[in-house]
Amino acid sequence: MKNMVQWRRRIVLALIAALVGWGLYSGFRAQPVVVDLGAAARAPMRVAIEQEGRTRVVDRYVITAPVAAYARRIALDVGDAVQTGMPVVTLEPQRAEVLDVRRRAEAEARVAGAQANIGAVEQRMKAAQAGAGLALKDLQRVRTLRAAGHVTADAEDRGVAEAERAGSELRSAQFTVATARHELEAARTALGYAAAGGPADPVVLRSPVAGNVLKIPRKSEGAVSAGQALLEIGDPRGLEVEVDVLSADAVRISPGTRVLFERWGGEGALEGVVRVIEPAGFTKVSALGVEEQRVWVIVAFTSPSAQWQRLGDGYRVEASFILWEDKDVLQIPASALFRDGSGWAAFVVEQGKAVKRRIEPGQRNGLIAQALSGIREGEQVIVHPDDRLREGASVTAR
Template sequence: DRAEAAMRHTDATRRSAMFAVDVARHELEAAQTALQHSAARAHGETPERVAVHAPITGRVLNIPRQSEGVVTPGQALIEVGDPAALEVEIEVLSADAVRILAGMRAGIPVEFTRWGGTDPLAGRVRVVEPTGFTKISALGVEEQRVRIIADIDAPMETWARLGDGYRVEANFILWQGADVLQIPASALFRQDKGWAVFRYDGSRARLHPVEVGHNNGFAAEIVKGLNADDAVIVHPSDAIADGVRVAPR
């Protein structure tokens, strides 16, 4: 883990240094252009055209100004981006952001799906922003959310069709294990101070206390109380009780 963290830090330092070199080169070119323009004016010449070079090599993403005219210093002429430097911005609930932040030292892996390709893309969390914001959900509920910045680790040739502002879905892998006994989380319900399920024995529902491990809200790890070949009842209603006859549907 320390070696991976050191590698990511070194890579970030390298990218920062390369960006600083690009900025310095752009400032030099801008100064040279201004000098040439001033020298021409000093000789009574008025250049009709001044070349403005982009600070980086990349793809034109947007042209805010579509026609000629007077521009002010600092006004954006075009937006240029490096397609190989895409980052993913993800909004999560603040409660989930706390869990993701706690596991960042281990390098939480991310899986990007529904991006347009056939296979998921591997990624890794880079930044969990320190401040949250309020957003109204589709159900009209106020939620506190946090933005997370992640990088795509997959080779660029696999996601070269992705562009700025494209939509993806992110799945954060906070924990994973092998040979995990799991059931739908909808089969669980509270009993006394623990958890329980109704096991289907072929004709009747049988109440079984269980010990739950990890739970992501969709699937739950069962540490104790069930076997791999046991069938459980999901979304048990009030009509289900221990010993009641049931039938699959």
């Protein structure tokens, strides 16, 4: 009986000693560092510059008063359709003022200049016609070669884009010829009004092109000065997008860069290409009050017009300039990378331990980074590593 009591006492003392030992071990041993983890995975990746822009009509025509006159009330409203040669504004002469000899001579000189300008723009239109015809012939040849399997689909796409560009230049040249003829008519009208010298027939200003009324600066009747804008006309079917980007981002963009419009109000994404990067920048104050140097980038739509016909002049869009993209990229969170000497490294979790690996990063878009070497698919990395992490430190996921 006495031996059994002693054995029980020994067992209790042994258990107490084991608990004390375990408590001391647990209290003094290094605790695992709580970390956030991310996985290396293969997925599509895109590097893009995102910025807001607005649409604008490619060919916009402002009808101005050729002389100081009295304008009748404009019957048109914004959005009304007009045809080439359609009367849009009626001017009455100011009876209290007559053009003197000097101003009459100036009017005659403007008529002569407008006549000479018509010949110049007609020659440019012929050149544009030749270019458009050549682009169509080249496209037909490329399609023939494509059908035979001698060229790629990319060559056919470039041929289509070149044909559309040449067609746009031809239409623009035709609009320029129509505008030059309108300017000649306006100059002749000014000369005829000067010759009248008093009450005469009203001066009728006509639309130089077919399109829609975009803006009416002044709808009511009243006296107008020479050169005052009376009406803006354009064809909303010919739209482009102007986007102001930081000058540091503009140097990364080049003509022909692919552009996506993913949040524009309609279904699906619209596509376009950079047409022009304006060579001069301007200063703009941001919402935070910081002065920024920005550059206008002009983007032409490449999606079929039926997809974006609901857009109008001055509509807001969000443009993404695609600098680089790939459909199968091994990537990790960009916040997992940190400087290690002259290169980059990341902590990889192996059997609950933090192991530092040299990583060779590729493309980055701010959130994720391409891993060219140093890590395998499926391995876990520690994001936002702090100063508590050391090589071989025990870690646990948050």
